[in-house]
Amino acid sequence: MNIVTPAAFPVARPRRLRQSAALRRLVSETSLSAGQLILPLFVRTGRGERRPISSMPGVFQLSVDELLKEAETAVAAGLPGVILFGIPSRKDAKASGAYAPGGIVQQAVRALKRRFPELLVITDVCLCEYMSHGHCGIVRERPGGATIANDPSLVLLARTAVSHAEAGADIIAPSDMMDGRVAAIRSALDRAGFVETPLMAYAAKFASAFYGPFREAAESAPQFGDRRSYQMDPANSDEALREVALDLQEGADIVMVKPALSYLDILWRVKSTFRCPTAAYAVSGEFSMIKAAAEKGWLDERSATLEALLSIRRAGADIILTYSAVEAARWLGG
Numbered sequence: 001m002n003i004v005t006p007a008a009f010p011v012a013r014p015r016r017l018r019q020s021a022a023l024r025r026l027v028s029e030t031s032l033s034a035g036q037l038i039l040p041l042f043v044r045t046g047r048g049e050r051r052p053i054s055s056m057p058g059v060f061q062l063s064v065d066e067l068l069k070e071a072e073t074a075v076a077a078g079l080p081g082v083i084l085f086g087i088p089s090r091k092d093a094k095a096s097g098a099y100a101p102g103g104i105v106q107q108a109v110r111a112l113k114r115r116f117p118e119l120l121v122i123t124d125v126c127l128c129e130y131m132s133h134g135h136c137g138i139v140r141e142r143p144g145g146a147t148i149a150n151d152p153s154l155v156l157l158a159r160t161a162v163s164h165a166e167a168g169a170d171i172i173a174p175s176d177m178m179d180g181r182v183a184a185i186r187s188a189l190d191r192a193g194f195v196e197t198p199l200m201a202y203a204a205k206f207a208s209a210f211y212g213p214f215r216e217a218a219e220s221a222p223q224f225g226d227r228r229s230y231q232m233d234p235a236n237s238d239e240a241l242r243e244v245a246l247d248l249q250e251g252a253d254i255v256m257v258k259p260a261l262s263y264l265d266i267l268w269r270v271k272s273t274f275r276c277p278t279a280a281y282a283v284s285g286e287f288s289m290i291k292a293a294a295e296k297g298w299l300d301e302r303s304a305t306l307e308a309l310l311s312i313r314r315a316g317a318d319i320i321l322t323y324s325a326v327e328a329a330r331w332l333g334g
C-alpha cells in the first residue's frame with residue numbers, strides 16, 4: 001500500500017477529525033457487528049443440566065434442553081450462528097461418540113435445527129472430546145513412544161463430519177489438524193450427497209496455552225504428552241500460509257486462524273495473501289483473561305472486549321468465534 005502524507009504539521013492536524021463522535025464515525029475504517037459473531041456452546045447429556053465452567057465465568061456445559069434456551073438468547077441478540085462442542089457420557093479409544101448417529105452433538109443439531117431453522121449450526125469436528133486419551137487422532141504405540149496416526153484418523157473424522165451433516169449441520173468445522181482431513185471430509189460429504197455443506201477449516205491452528213480453559217470446559221485435556229505433533233508451532237508464520245493454501249486446495253470454503261489475539265499478524269497475512277472468507281477464533285484463554293481482570297476491577301470488561309474484537313476484525317477476520325458473542329452483540333445494539 002502507498003501511504004501519501006500530503007502535509008506536515010501545522011497544516012496537517014489529525015486531531016481535526018477526532019473532535020466529535022459524529023466525525024469519528026465518518027472516518028471509522030473497521031466495522032464490528034453482531035452479524036459477524038459466532039457463539040461456541042458446550043453440550044452434554046442429561047436434562048436441566050447447566051454446569052458452570054470455573055475458568056470461564058458465564059459459560060456452561062448445557063444439556064440439550066438448556067442449549068435451546070441459550071440458542072434462543074443468541075438468536076434474540078442477533079447472532080447468525082453457533083458452533084457446537086460435545087461432551088459425551090463415555091469416551092473410548094475409537095472416539096465412537098463422535099460419529100454415533102445418536103451422539104450428543106447429533107442430538108443437539110437436530111433439536112436446534114427443528115427449533116431455529118434460520119440459525120446457522122456449525123459443528124466442530126474433532127476426536128479429542130471423545131477419545132479416552134484426549135488426543136485429536138488415533139494413538140499408536142510405537143517403540144519410541146506413542147504417536148498420533150494420521151491417515152487412520154481421517155476415516156473417523158470423515159465419518160464424524162457425515163454424521164453431523166446427516167443430523168442437519170449447516171457448516172462443518174474440522175479442528176483436529178491432521179494432514180489431508182479437509183480433502184477426506186469434502187469427498188466423504190460429497191459421496192453422501194452433502195455437496196452444498198460448507199467447510200470452515202481450522203487451517204492455522206497453533207499449539208497454544210490459551211486453550212487451557214476450553215480443556216476444562218470440553219473435558220478434553222490430553223492424558224499424556226501434548227498436541228505439538230499436530231498443532232502448529234507458535235513461532236511459525238510462513239508455515240501458516242502453507243497450511244491455509246493446502247486447506248483451500250482441499251476444498252475449505254472458509255479458513256480459520258486460532259487463537260486470535262496473539263496471532264493477529266498471521267490473520268493479516270492470511271487475509272492479504274488469499275483474500276478468501278477468513279475466520280478467527282478468540283479462544284477460551286483470551287476470554288478468561290479479560291473476565292479475570294474485569295472481576296478484579298483491573299480492566300473495563302465491555303471496552304476491553306469490544307476493542308479486542310475490533311482488532312481481530314481490523315487484522316482481517318470476516319467472522320469471529322467468541323464466547324463474548326451474546327454480550328458483544330448486546331453492547332453493539334444487535
Ligand code: PBG
Binds near residue numbers: 136176213215283
Ligand atoms: C478441539 C478444539 C480445541 C479448541 C477448539 N477445538 C482444543 C484444543 O485443540 O486443545 C480450543 C478452543 C478454545 O480454547 O476456546 N481440538
